[in-house]
Amino acid sequence: MQITDRDRFWMNNKVFQFFRFVVLNLKILKGVDASKRA
């Protein structure tokens, strides 16, 4: 794996990162749900 200029662009693109922020929050909630959380 190598971090390219294209990766750097998307890693700091505010609109795309806002989308990832929402996705990551949903993934955390899904993960917490998948966990036993007895």
Next chain:
Amino acid sequence: MAKVAIIGAGFAGQTAALYLGDALGAEHEITVINRLKDFSYVPSWVWVGIGRMPVEKTTFPLEPVYRKFGVRFVHGRATQVRVDERAVVVERDGGGTTTVAYDHLIIATGPRLDFEGTVGLGPEGGFSQSICTGPHAVRTRDSYLEQVARMEKGERRRFVIGTGHPGATCQGAAFEYITNVHKDLVRRGVRDKADLLWLSNEQALGDFGVRGVSVRRKGSVLSSEEFIAAVFKDYGIASRVKTGVLGLTEDTIAWEDFEGRRGETGFDFSMLIPRFLGQPLAFVDKDGGDVSADILAPNGLVKVDAKYGLPYDELSRQPDAWPSVYQNPAHPEIFAAGIAFAPPGPISVPHTTPNGTAIAAAPPRTGMVSGIIGRVVALNIIDLIKMGTMTHGERMTEMYAACIASMGDSLWDGSAAVIMIYPVVPDILKYPNGQGRDLFVTHMEMGLAGAWMKRMIQTTFMHKLRGRPGWQFIPE
């Protein structure tokens, strides 16, 4: 009326105090014993250590929180547990001694930082810095800023960051620190004057003491080793893994690697995480006899319902060897949460060098893991008081954790690696995919969104741990 005592108010102890206070505070006696009067949000000390956040922003006073929840607070250091009398002896902060009676005891002390385990390690009497306590992080910041000032005058400086003992854990915090140092030096325009070296006891880059992480990416499997190697290449950070630090002098770190080769690395600034041991706490019976061996593992951590003594290969095939309820088998009224419980063994593959030096990253127990265990223990104690039986349990082989490793704190151009793992300890029976983890839940990515997540998590955790409205709905 039942009496519950909690020693320690970190992630595990504070979470347990909130659940217990909320459910039982009005009718039962819940007491928290802590040597500091403030809660400390440890994950933000990476920012304190480079001067990007004042340490005061990472703390809040405990007592007002406990008042809301009907929890009693004793400010002092627990020194002894009288197991037959069920009482904790506390040296009060203002002087004098008191005892706290209990029917159920939660030990959530966090670790003792074993700087003495490595010659020359640590900020007090040693030659390295640490971000493991608030005062240490402040001292690290001052030393770091001195280096920056010298680089601004044109001097070249060598930074070595990582682990300071062959059996250390918490590589994630050191990783956050080195990437934040990189970003900060770039911001200050002196990055070209600094040589950054990652020195770690991990068996591979990106191992983090959890046997690394692998995720699906663009149709193939990407390992955390490849991921972190790419980050370090991009940031110009050199690395030396499979290496245990043996000792430090004023400007040199002596080490041994997996092959048994010994060598030295020079430095001008080092931040190395020490080995973690159990806090010094004596356990005595009614005759004053020391019964610590019934309760503590040799490293001073509290033995719980785990299967201890299994060889690594066997342990990695037995997910139920990891504890479920975190209860001491000899004294069922004693529980341990967070770093204070003794894991049954390492998660990462341990290694012994030809010279007999054991280099094995100890299992990390992050804020999330500690909080989850604190909740499980608290809910079980509530069960025991109300129904007489426990109904909760969560092994680290069943536990989900998200780790957000800051790589620059700015909300405009910062970054963070977001690593979600499920389960924390691989379960090769449930997930026979070679990784032992659910590859649909396990995830890893890097970007600005991670920096936002890191800041959001600090805000929401501080909100939760202050017991503010809706705290129960924020996951640990």
